[in-house]
């Protein structure tokens with residue numbers, strides 16, 4: 001398996017540090033609202049990476065966090081539940097959106113049971129410990145509004161700040177502006193802990209004789225949640241490209257200050273999903289959630305397929321036309337998958353070995369899903385569509401191949417059932433009517449099936465049905 005590692009800017013052979021066990025951490029959602037389809041696309045790629053690692057024989061421990069305390073969650077919880085105590089309001093808001101998130105990602109085919117979810121508010125003790133250590137080792141300092149990490153001290157200890165990207169005025173300027181309001185020694189210094197403002201939820205924290213009752217900064221939450229679950233260094237850290245700086249850079253700094261150099265061995269980042277070629281934003285009116293897609297009658301798995309048609313390191317483009325095409329493609333694949341219920345007994349045989357090997361090969365080289373999809377379409381679906389039936393001799397290898405596709409891609413091609421005995425009977429009766437040249441009856445039976453969502457076409461090998 002090869003993966004592009006942001007730390008080295010290279011596509012490298014992936015080797016877990018401990019035998020066949022992979023430890024992977026993914027930055028999860030900030031649970032203050034519904035997530036948009038851009039965020040969802042990131043979780044499709046993460047799920048596909050986990051599937052691919054597992055399919056290659058590795059055991060994967062995958063942790064994803066919920067950021068359930070930060071500026072946005074606090075602000076929204078106080079707005080939505082002004083009558084509740086701040087801690088209760090926060091809990092109510094974040095639990096609700098965490099549940100919605102889990103439903104959304106399950107809808108788009110992610111295997112939520114293969115991921116362990118951790119909550120920032122359950123990790124406060126570990127966060128206080130890390131901040132205390134950083135303070136005692138002189139990497140952190142206290143101000144009126146919180147505790148900050150000192151980039152200067154970190155650098156003076158021989159460490160590099162700017163491991164994931166080369167820092168320039170341009171690529172750090174937006175983060176600098178956001179930080180200007182803070183009282184700190186150096187413009188890049190970031191908050192490890194923020195002292196409570198009136199009416200905010202807060203956790204007790206005494207450091208060096210100061211009462212710092214308040215809440216953790218965002219970056220330190222991920223440093224603690226990842227290492228508490230996985231140890232340090234762990235194998236893979238994932239996130240969107242917008243997490244590279246400052247979030248992941250800051251995670252590296254606070255996790256390696258006064259310690260070994262390595263926090264995570266591979267950093268894997270996905271590119272943004274654009275909508276109509278533009279960055280998604282509420283002001284451009286191109287901001288969609290999964291609910292919007294479902295309300296228009298699209299299958300959430302068509303969205304998954306659309307996402308995977310693009311490589312995770314390329315910007316992909318959501319348009320309704322693209323989603324429509326993806327839904328048609330998915331429908332076509334399902335129709336082919338339904339051939340397994342109606343094999344034809346003759347001497348022909350089709351081998352799926354080559355296409356199966358090709359799909360694995362593409363996916364295992366930095367998750368090349370676009371090439372895998374192209375191969376599935378041309379060397380598998382088109383061929384079977386042309387033949388129009390599945391020979392009995394090929395049924396086992398066909399199902400093995402579909403199982404592999406479902407394992408790797410999560411499109412649920414094997415989820416459909418056979419048609420029911422009554423429907424099968426109608427097909428038999430229709431054939432009899434045709435043999436007797438009773439076209440009226442044959443048409444009537446065809447229409448009956450159509451009403452039940454089943455279409456029949458007549459081939460040299462008998463009638464073959466598909467779902468409409």
Ligand SMILES: [Zn+2]
Pocket residue numbers: 026027028222247
């Ligand atoms: Zn994170």
